[in-house]
Amino acid sequence: MLQRGMPSTSRGSVADNGPATVAIDGGQSSLRLRVLADGRTGEGPGFVHGGDTVQDTLAAVRQAATDARLDEPVDVVALGLCGLPNDVVQAEALADGVAEVLGATEVRVCEDMVTAHAGALADGYGVVVAAGTGVVCLAIDRDRSWHKVDGHGYLFGDAGSAFAIGRAGLVAVLRARDGRGPATALATAHLDPWTYYSSPTVVDDVARFAPTVLGHAADGDAVAGGIVDQAVADLGETIRTAVATMRPGEEIPVACVGGLFDAGDQLLEPLARQLDDRAALTKPLGTPLDGAARLARGTLQPYDDLVTVHRRPE
Missing domain, CATH: 3.30.420.40 (ATPase, nucleotide binding domain)
Known part of the structure; x- marks a missing residue:
């Protein structure tokens, strides 16, 4: 189920540098993934115009996760994506797919402009x-x-x-x-x-x-x-x-x-x-990947209206 700007309450707050919290920045040139617990990073291909947005993005996430040696299940993953589908059905399919690929309990998805903003300004x-x-x-x-x-x-x-x-x-x-x-x-x-x-x-x-x-x-x-x-x-x-x-x-x-x-x-x-x-x-404080990390760690404010939250059923 997709919900706008509602962080998880069922699992409590996610601790900083948690063992299975993941940030993803998906641009047009590449998709980058970071495991917040230890800073492992991985990379996959960027957004391809005219392709299958959902499947291409899932393939890129899978490649980046493999590159980062991410084999443990994920509690929360936040993604800022170029080419995020406007269609609700496609957006939900993308979130479902990310949850499946990463074994994630919660998926927070937004446009890359949001993670750029969150990373740059305190x-x-x-x-x-x-x-x-x-x-x-x-x-x-x-x-x-x-x-x-x-x-x-x-x-x-x-x-x-x-x-x-x-x-x-x-x-x-x-x-x-x-x-x-x-x-x-x-x-x-x-x-x-x-x-x-x-x-x-x-x-x-x-x-x-x-x-x-x-x-x-x-x-x-x-x-x-x-x-x-x-x-x-x-x-x-x-x-x-x-x-x-x-x-x-x-x-x-x-x-x-x-x-x-x-x-x-x-x-x-x-x-x-x-x-x-x-x-x-x-001078920006950090990168869009840092912004995704900020959104993955805890509160979504002031970006509540710009982030969609998907939770796997209990």
């Missing part, structure tokens, strides 16, 4: 933008009201994401080779565009070109620099939109998480200049 107040292969932003106010910005996927959203940067970079390569666009150091990349069309992981493949674009931008290539500038502008717009949903009168912490921000000050410094006085760019 008291659950503020804005978190998670930018990796895709982009999603979550604002949570003091009254626990929340607002999601972007997270619409690579076809209709994910503005400023690694996919968006990678795609723009690949387009620039082809335009330069054709003579339709300006010369760019990006054109030295060895690529056959037709290989992307047949790849089952095309979104992740395209996103993996983003570090090349960032690298050439840092070296002064004008075309790559323009692509990165546009990504920063898009991310700034997303954050400003999220901040505008918050009630006035208090400084709002804004944390940036995800692999795209491994570029550090190359993105963060120009992004900070795009924010208004209410927004304070804040």
Whole structure:
């Protein structure tokens, strides 16, 4: 049975670092699992667009559990997932499947934006933008009201994401080779565009070109620099939109998480200049996997309305 935001009471509270408490962060590039008792970790494949979401996710969880040498039954597992099914029947099938794969008593499931927020901000107040292969932003106010910005996927959203940067970079390569666009150091990349069309992981493949674009931008290539500038502008717009949903009168912490921000000050410094006085760019306390661990350990507040809890029948 699926219930919104109701942590278990039948088994009592789960102790910190319990022997069978598990956190999972499922993104587009990979799915990561951590056993909280001893820090064992495992990894499985990321979310695949156009696949069987339930079965693909279960296969990834199974692979990550094997990789982590997880062979004991699990009390509580919390999962933050990209591509979480909106359909109630599919969502329940996914939770049932996770419970079966891990031998879990309780499964707590939410979108990856929730675990990103929970990992980045200590008291659950503020804005978190998670930018990796895709982009999603979550604002949570003091009254626990929340607002999601972007997270619409690579076809209709994910503005400023690694996919968006990678795609723009690949387009620039082809335009330069054709003579339709300006010369760019990006054109030295060895690529056959037709290989992307047949790849089952095309979104992740395209996103993996983003570090090349960032690298050439840092070296002064004008075309790559323009692509990165546009990504920063898009991310700034997303954050400003999220901040505008918050009630006035208090400084709002804004944390940036995800692999795209491994570029550090190359993105963060120009992004900070795009924010208004209410927004304070804040170093995230932890990762989305840390956020999943937080949700697995105990209370779901202030994320009650964003987490679905599944319990196996007694």
